Structure formats: C-alpha cells, structure tokens
Amino acid sequence: MAFVAFGxxxxxxxxxxxxxxxxxxxxxxxxLFYLALFFITPxxxxxxxxxxxxxxxxxxxxxxxxLEFGNYVYAVTQYAPQIFRSFSFAVLATVLALAISYPIAxxxxxxxRNRPLLKGILLxxxxxxxxxxxxxxxxxxxxxxxxxxxxxxxxxxxxxxGADSYIIGTNFAVxxxxxxxxxxxxxxxxxxxxxxxxxxxxxxxxDLYASPSKTFRKITLPLSLPGIISGTLLTFxxxxxxxxxxxxxxxxxxxxxMIGNVVEANFLxxxxxxxxxxxSVMLMAxxxxxxSAYVRRSGxxxxx
Amino acid sequence: MTRFSLGKYxxxxxxxxxFLFLMVPIGYTFVFSFxxxxxxxIIWRGFTLDNWLNVCDQADVCGxxxxxxxxxxxxxxxxxxLGTMIAIALVRYRFKFRSATNLLLFLPLAxxxxxxxxxxxxxxxxxxxxxGLTTVIIAHVMFTLSFVVVTVKAxxxxxxxxxxxxxxDLYASPMQVFWKITFPLLLPGILSAAMLAFAxxxxxxxxxxxxxxxxxxxxxxxxTAAARGIPPEANVVGSFVFIVAIAIVIAVQVRSALKKRKxxxx
Numbered sequence: 001m002a003f004v005a006f007g008x009x010x011x012x013x014x015x016x017x018x019x020x021x022x023x024x025x026x027x028x029x030x031x032l033f034y035l036a037l038f039f040i041t042p043x044x045x046x047x048x049x050x051x052x053x054x055x056x057x058x059x060x061x062x063x064x065x066x067l068e069f070g071n072y073v074y075a076v077t078q079y080a081p082q083i084f085r086s087f088s089f090a091v092l093a094t095v096l097a098l099a100i101s102y103p104i105a106x107x108x109x110x111x112x113r114n115r116p117l118l119k120g121i122l123l124x125x126x127x128x129x130x131x132x133x134x135x136x137x138x139x140x141x142x143x144x145x146x147x148x149x150x151x152x153x154x155x156x157x158x159x160x161x162g163a164d165s166y167i168i169g170t171n172f173a174v175x176x177x178x179x180x181x182x183x184x185x186x187x188x189x190x191x192x193x194x195x196x197x198x199x200x201x202x203x204x205x206x207d208l209y210a211s212p213s214k215t216f217r218k219i220t221l222p223l224s225l226p227g228i229i230s231g232t233l234l235t236f237x238x239x240x241x242x243x244x245x246x247x248x249x250x251x252x253x254x255x256x257x258m259i260g261n262v263v264e265a266n267f268l269x270x271x272x273x274x275x276x277x278x279x280s281v282m283l284m285a286x287x288x289x290x291x292s293a294y295v296r297r298s299g300x301x302x303x304x
Numbered sequence: 305m306t307r308f309s310l311g312k313y314x315x316x317x318x319x320x321x322x323f324l325f326l327m328v329p330i331g332y333t334f335v336f337s338f339x340x341x342x343x344x345x346i347i348w349r350g351f352t353l354d355n356w357l358n359v360c361d362q363a364d365v366c367g368x369x370x371x372x373x374x375x376x377x378x379x380x381x382x383x384x385x386l387g388t389m390i391a392i393a394l395v396r397y398r399f400k401f402r403s404a405t406n407l408l409l410f411l412p413l414a415x416x417x418x419x420x421x422x423x424x425x426x427x428x429x430x431x432x433x434x435x436g437l438t439t440v441i442i443a444h445v446m447f448t449l450s451f452v453v454v455t456v457k458a459x460x461x462x463x464x465x466x467x468x469x470x471x472x473d474l475y476a477s478p479m480q481v482f483w484k485i486t487f488p489l490l491l492p493g494i495l496s497a498a499m500l501a502f503a504x505x506x507x508x509x510x511x512x513x514x515x516x517x518x519x520x521x522x523x524x525x526x527x528t529a530a531a532r533g534i535p536p537e538a539n540v541v542g543s544f545v546f547i548v549a550i551a552i553v554i555a556v557q558v559r560s561a562l563k564k565r566k567x568x569x570x
Contacts, residue, residue, distance in 0.1 A: 127553070131550060132542050144328070249530035
C-alpha cells in the first residue's frame with residue numbers, strides 16, 4: 001500500500017502546479033460555466049434584443065435582428081423623466097439611509113462591543129426585516145399611510161395636512177419606502193467595518209485633546225470609509241432597479257414611475273422587448289462605470 | 305456636562321426609536337394576519353384564528369408558498385454545491401484568470417435585479433424556452449451563487465492547511481482528506497451560505513417575475529394580489545416564515561454562545 005502511494009505520489013509532486021491546476025479547474029468550471037451561460041450570455045441577449053427591429057409581419061411581441069440604435073434614442077427621449085427620477089430617488093434614498101444607518105451601526109459595533117447579549121439582540125433586529133417578504137412590509141406602509149388611515153387623519157386634525165392632502169402616490173412616499181427597505185443593507189456593511197475599529201486609535205485622539213467630534217471626523221469616519229462605500233453600493237444598485245415601491249399598487253402613484261417600472265411595463269406588459277432591453281443595458285452600463293471606479297480603488301480580491 | 309449626557313442618552317434613544325420604526329410594518333403584518341376580514345384586509349374587524357388554522361382556504365396562497373419552497377430548496381442545493389467548489393478553489397489554488405474569475409463572481413452582486421431578470425427572459429425568448437418552475441430555478445441558482453461563494457470563502461480562509469497536510473501525511477486519499485477533514489470544518493460556513501441562499505431565493509420577486517411565466521411564487525402572489533388587496537392568509541404565511549427564521553437565528557446564536565462558554569470553562 002505504502003509503495004503504491006509512494007509510487008503515485010512522486011510524479012504527482014514533480015508536476016505539482018499542473019495537478020493543482022487541474023483540481024482548481026474541476027472545482028471552478030461547473031460554477032463559472034453556469035454563470036457564463038445564465039449571467040453573461042443573458043447580458044449579450046439583452047444587447048442583441050435592444051437593437052432588434054419590429055417584425056416585418058407586424059405581429060405584436062415579434063422582433064427581427066437588426067442594428068436599430070434608434071431604440072436607445074427612443075428610450076432616452078421617451079423615458080427621460082423616469083430615468084432622471086430613478087437617479088434622484090436612488091441618490092436621495094441612499095444618502096438618507098446612510099444618515100439613518102451610520103449611528104445604528106456605530107452603536108452596535110462600538111457602544112455594544114462589550115455586551116454580547118445586547119449586540120446579538122440588536123443584530124437580530126437589524127436583519128429581522130429580511131425574514132418577512134419586503135412586498136408585505138411595503139404593502140403594510142401603504143395601509144398605514146392610506147388616505148383614511150390614522151396617520152393621515154391625525155396630520156389633518158393638527159393642521160399639518162390640508163383636507164385633500166395625501167401621502168400614498170407621492171415622491172415622498174416612494175423615497176420613504178425605499179429608505180425603509182434598504183436600511184439593513186446599509187447598516188450591516190458599516191457595522192462589519194466598525195466592528196474591527198481599533199478603539200485605541202480613538203482614545204489616542206482624545207488623549208491628544210481632540211474634541212469628540214474632531215476625533216470622529218479625523219479618525220472613526222475615514223477608517224469606516226470602506227464600509228460606507230460597500231453599504232452605498234449595496235443600497236444604490238438595488239434601488240436604481242427597484243419597481244415594487246414605486247408601483248401604483250404599493251407606495252407609488254401616476255407620477256412616480258422609475259426605470260424598473262418602465263422595464264417591467266415594456267417587457268412584461270406591452271412586450272416592447274427592444275425598448276425594455278435598451279433601458280436595461282443603459283442602467284447596467286451606468287452601474288458598471290460606478291463599480292469599476294470602485295474596483296480601481298480597491299482591486300478585485302477585495303470584491304468578494 | 306451637557307455634551308456628556310447628550311452622548312449618553314441621545315444615541316441609545318435614537319437607536320431604540322429607529323428599531324421601533326423598523327419593526328412597525330412587521331408588527332402590522334403580524335397583527336393583520338389575525339384580522340377577521342371579509343373581502344379586503346384593510347380595516348380591523350376583530351380577532352380570529354381562522355386565517356392561521358385554514359391558510360389553504362386561499363388555495364392560491366398555499367400553492368404559491370409551496371412553489372416558493374420547492375424553488376428555494378432546489379436552487380439552494382445546486383448553488384451551495386457549485387459555490388462551495390468555487391470558494392475552495394479561490395482560497396486554496398493558484399490559477400490563471402484569477403481576477404477575471406473574481407470579476408465574474410462579483411458582477412451578479414452588482415447587477416440590478418431588473419437587468420438580470422430581463423436579460424435572462426430575453427435569452428429564454430431567444431432559445432424558445434417556455435417559462436415555468438425550471439426557468440425560475442435556473443435564475444435563482446444564478447443570482448444566489450455568488451452569495452454562497454462569498455460566505456463559504458470566508459470560512460475556507462480560516463482553515464489551517466496543516467490539518468489537511470497531516471491527513472495526507474498519514475496516507476489518506478484526497479477524497480478521504482476532503483470528506484474527513486475539510487468538509488466537516490467547512491460545514492458551518494456551508495450551512496450559513498445555504499441559509500442565505502434559501503432566504504434570498506424565497507424572498508426574490510423581481511427576477512422571478514421576469515422568468516416565471518404563469519407560475520406563482522409567494523412574493524409574486526403578493527405583488528399580483530396588491531392591486532385588489534392582499535388576503536390575510538398571505539400575512540399568515542409571511543408571519544409564519546418570519547417566526548421560523550427568527551427562531552433559527554436565535555437558536556444558532558444561543559448555540560454558539562453556549563459553545564463559547566464551554567470552551568472558556570475548559
């Protein structure tokens with residue numbers, strides 16, 4: 001037995017790297033092939049579809065291969081307000097989510113550092129919203145803020161709201177819903193970063209007579225920047241493509257449609273695949289530009 | 305002095321209020337699962353256990369829930385196996401195209417769901433595939449795979465290669481080394497990756513809507529029902545899943561806390 005093992009081991013050791021390479025290939029290929037087939041080629045499909053022309057037969061939902069770059073011009077001119085709105089909503093909601101989440105992450109990571117029970121409870125509470133469908137949660141806000149709800153009636157009674165004021169269907173309601181849904185996505189990466197913050201650095205700041213706010217600005221905040229960046233990406237990207245919150249059946253109204261709503265309507269309802277694809281390609285291109293700026297900062301090994 | 309007391313009370317108060325805010329819609333969904341509603345579940349009409357006891361009176365809710373479970377279990381199984389293999393390769397082996405691999409794994413995490421959903425749907429159209437449960441499962445494996453890789457990779461990185469080396473020195477075959485040493489040590493990471501994949505798959509709506517055709521999953525049912533009012537049975541399913549998930553999280557935390565205590569007392 002030992003001899004057989006020895007005999008087979010010696011040549012294997014000599015060609016070490018190539019064997020390692022073969023094992024690595026065996027481990028990598030199935031998954032990477034899967035992603036190539038069901039992630040990369042769909043993106044290619046999307047680009048091809050975005051350039052298709054209406055079928056010569058005139059049938060609805062049928063398109064022929066083409067190079068109709070006009071589809072992009074049409075998409076941009078037709079849906080400029082929605083594109084602009086998506087971008088503004090995403091920026092605004094991301095900034096608000098950051099402002100709300102940072103103190104929470106700070107409290108859990110720094111202030112609760114020596115109290116494992118409190119920390120465990122708080123972390124569970126942060127992820128708790130993930131465990132109940134975000135559609136149900138968003139719909140709950142719709143009920144809570146609906147026109148005859150307690151909230152709206154109280155606002156009317158104390159005079160903040162006029163008799164015909166409402167919340168659901170406004171830009172405010174949509175941004176509110178987006179911020180609510182993405183607070184956990186912002187909190188967790190910042191928490192993960194602040195959890196590793198070396199408190200002796202903060203102490204050093206105060207030992208050198210820096211005020212607490214100066215210590216925060218000069219030490220804590222810069223050190224937590226990687227957490228802020230990943231939280232921002234994790235929030236901004238999904239928001240930019242979301243269409244549930246802004247849907248009329250949820251918190252949106254006739255004038256709150258975002259890019260996601262446009263893609264959904266064009267792809268799934270009126271079967272205008274080229275326009276839907278053109279918008280998706282542009283959204284993807286924007287995100288890729290944003291992300292590659294991030295990659296250039298930190299390299300690919302930190303991505304995962 | 306004022307600053308001190310501000311710092312002491314302001315932050316905890318803020319955190320408390322924000323958590324309260326986070327819990328409002330969850331509480332609302334839970335409370336209205338007990339509503340004795342007739343047609344729409346908007347106005348509180350009185351307490352009943354009927355929705356909980358007879359969830360499947362709303363056959364659509366039950367069927368959609370079943371589909372969601374089937375999709376999540378299948379997709380989780382496939383993506384956990386594929387993702388674990390990739391994670392091991394990334395940490396343990398040197399190979400060319402490493403940064404291309406990293407990028408390919410990262411891109412799905414950075415792509416808006418609507419783009420992945422529409423892209424896959426466009427491809428299924430080009431292939432002439434009929435959308436249904438299979439296409440939903442294909443889509444879910446795709447978007448959960450990278451999450452599995454990230455989670456398992458973190459665990460592989462903490463493994464001491466010396467343990468596997470010791471196995472090899474004692475003439476264990478590569479298979480024996482993997483199943484007797486590597487796999488058991490990786491198991492906690494693999495399990496948490498599987499839980500994450502399951503949760504992501506179960507709750508997914510956007511990619512599902514683009515690739516499910518006429519098949520309903522639970523989130524898709526809720527979305528479609530929202531136009532005419534969501535039945536309380538949907539609140540029951542949502543609350544039930546929530547309670548189970550929270551119970552699992554608490555159990556895991558208690559278990560690891562007990563383990564830590566045992567280690568300390570030794």
